[in-house]
Amino acid sequence: MLEGPDRVGKSTQVEQLAHLLRQRGRSVLVSREPGGDALGEAIRTMVLASHLDPWTEIFLFLAGRARHLDEVIEPALAHGELVLLDRYTPSTLVYQGAELGDEVVAELCSLPVFRTPELTIILDRELPLAELEASDRFESTGLAGWQVRRSRYLSFSHRFGWTTVSGEGSEEEVVLRLLDVLTAAGIIE
């Protein structure tokens, strides 16, 4: 599962990885949160388009996740597919934790319904301001908000033993780093 702040290159890298792994003959499912199935995409539209109160928002994210697991992720894993996810519980910890409190959000994210991924990778890079200006949430929180989220990702990564990978350099350089990490974790050969 690939995570990190807005605009670091998550979607690009998930697609690149899927492409390379399929070339090697692996069956790969790419999905994202919020999203991944019809309910998830409806939740995505609702949450990203409006300013809901934080409790309503977190329960929508969590409901979408439970459904996404049940409808998409668990069946794919059961069929032996490699599932590459663009965002998952780390986003909830970083974004909703900042508003509702880290402990309560961590507790909700560790409910048994939410499978722990085999590998959590945080993609990290410095961003040119021009790229941030294109980001939805940046517009409401500014560069300072983005920096806070970046440091929250790094601090959770340390706390939970996730793997942080540099997203600096070309897309091709970054995907090779990610392939190395997947190989070292025994997920690919």
Ligand SMILES: Nc1ncnc2c1ncn2[C@@H]1O[C@H](COP(=O)(O)OP(=O)(O)OP(=O)(O)O)[C@@H](O)[C@H]1O
């Ligand atoms: N290694 C890279 N170096 C420079 N630019 C990159 C790199 N990887 C992706 N980009 C560009 O950065 C922008 C954001 O990429 P992408 O959509 O993959 O990021 P993201 O983390 O999924 O963003 P978001 O969280 O906002 O959905 C795109 O314009 C993409 O082409």
Ligand SMILES: Cc1cn([C@H]2C[C@H](O)[C@@H](COP(=O)(O)O)O2)c(=O)[nH]c1=O
């Ligand atoms: C899963 C999840 C996501 N979010 C936020 C983080 C981003 O601002 C958007 C998703 O946009 P993207 O284009 O797919 O990066 O949703 C969140 O706040 N909480 C979550 O659990």
